[in-house]
Structures are given as C-alpha cells and as structure tokens.
Amino acid sequence: MLDPYQLTVHTLTLRQLASAEQLAEITGQPVAEVEAALERAAGEKTVMAARGNFMITPAGRALLDGVYPEAFAEFRSSPAVSDAMDSFETGVNKQVLTLTTDWQTKEVGGDRVPNDHGDPDYDAAIVDKLGRVVDRTAKVLRPVADLDPLVDRFLDRIGAALTRAEGGETDYVSGVRVDSVHTVWFQMHEHLLRLTGRERPE
Incomplete structure (x- = not known):
C-alpha cells in the first residue's frame, strides 16, 4: 500500500485541484498529515501549490508510476x-x-x-x-x-x-x-x- 506521502500525491490524481482538507475528506487522513505531505511534495516538486490548492506535477505522476507496481502488487x-x-x-x-x-x-x-x-x-x-x-x-x-x-x-x-x-x-x-x-x-x-x-x- 501507499505511505501517507504517496497517498496524498495519489489523491491528486483523483481530484485534479484540491486543498488539504478536500484531500483528507477523500482519504480519511488527518488534515495535519496531509498538510505535512503536501509541504514535502511541494518541496520535491511532485505537487504544485495554487492559491491554497494543490495539483500534481509530471514529477508526481512519475513518482506514482514508479511506486504503484510494488504498492499494489497484491491487487494486480x-x-x-x-x-x-x-x-x-x-x-x-x-x-x-x-x-x-x-x-x-x-x-x-x-x-x-x-x-x-x-x-x-x-x-x-x-x-x-x-x-x-x-x-x-x-x-x-x-x-x-x-x-x-x-x-x-x-x-x-x-x-x-x-x-x-x-x-x-x-x-x-x-x-x-x-x-x-x-x-x-x-x-x-x-x-x-x-x-x-x-x-x-x-
């Protein structure tokens, strides 16, 4: 499965533009956990901030493409x-x-x-x-x-x-x-x- 950071980035593939609160509503994660993940992701340029909302970047999609096969191996x-x-x-x-x-x-x-x-x-x-x-x-x-x-x-x-x-x-x-x-x-x-x-x- 995905760790909290990966899950936060993943959730931005489900909702293209979202706040930390909106992402937390989708996953059930604590808002503080999502905020911490978004801060890290923005620093690593896997997400981009946009007036209080966030969107995934090509680097974020590349990150997920790399982790999905192992994280979801049991499903596949x-x-x-x-x-x-x-x-x-x-x-x-x-x-x-x-x-x-x-x-x-x-x-x-x-x-x-x-x-x-x-x-x-x-x-x-x-x-x-x-x-x-x-x-x-x-x-x-x-x-x-x-x-x-x-x-x-x-x-x-x-x-x-x-x-x-x-x-x-x-x-x-x-x-x-x-x-x-x-x-x-x-x-x-x-x-x-x-x-x-x-x-x-x-």
Missing part, C-alpha cells in the same frame, strides 16, 4: 480482484453512466432534451435505481475493499450523496461543485484503475 496479482473489476466495468459502472445520462437528459417526442427536473416522479425513479446499483456495487467490489478500506470510504461517500439526493438536493446526483454521486464515483473508478493497473474503458 489477485484473480478475485480481477474478476471483481470485470464485473464492475461491464455491470454497475455502465449502469451508473446510463443513469447519469438519464438524470441529465430525458426523452421527449423521440428526442433527448435537457432534464429540467420538473417531473419529480421521473427524478425519483432514477435516484431509486441509483440506490439499487450502489447496493450491488458494494457486493461486486468486496474483494477489492477487503484489501483496501478506501474503497468502502468511497462507497460511504456515494451513499451520503445519494441520501442528500433522496432528500431533494438534486445537485448531489451529478453536480460537479459538490461531492455528488457522479463526482465521487469518478474518483473511486480512477482509484480502482490505478490500483489494478487498468486503463479507463472508452
């Missing part, structure tokens, strides 16, 4: 993890992408138009389907989560966003300015790809 050699990822990519991930499209648009007269969220029954049906897919995802990814507790943290954050969406906060389905279901799902997917050395499907 596990048949159970490989099977779980196959199921994830061909099943629940495609379903979430489809539901996100259905949330953002709807069919009217045979054409796809932006969803103005004026039909609460339509929106509620999609949120309900998302909930069922998220429940299945926890089972699909269990072999990965058993090796990496961060996967469960992603699923908990997705669940929290779903709860807010169920309460009527529609931004928490696919909004980009909040930790929405779609935003956190994207972060989790990127993390899984880096764990397993896979490429993002086209």
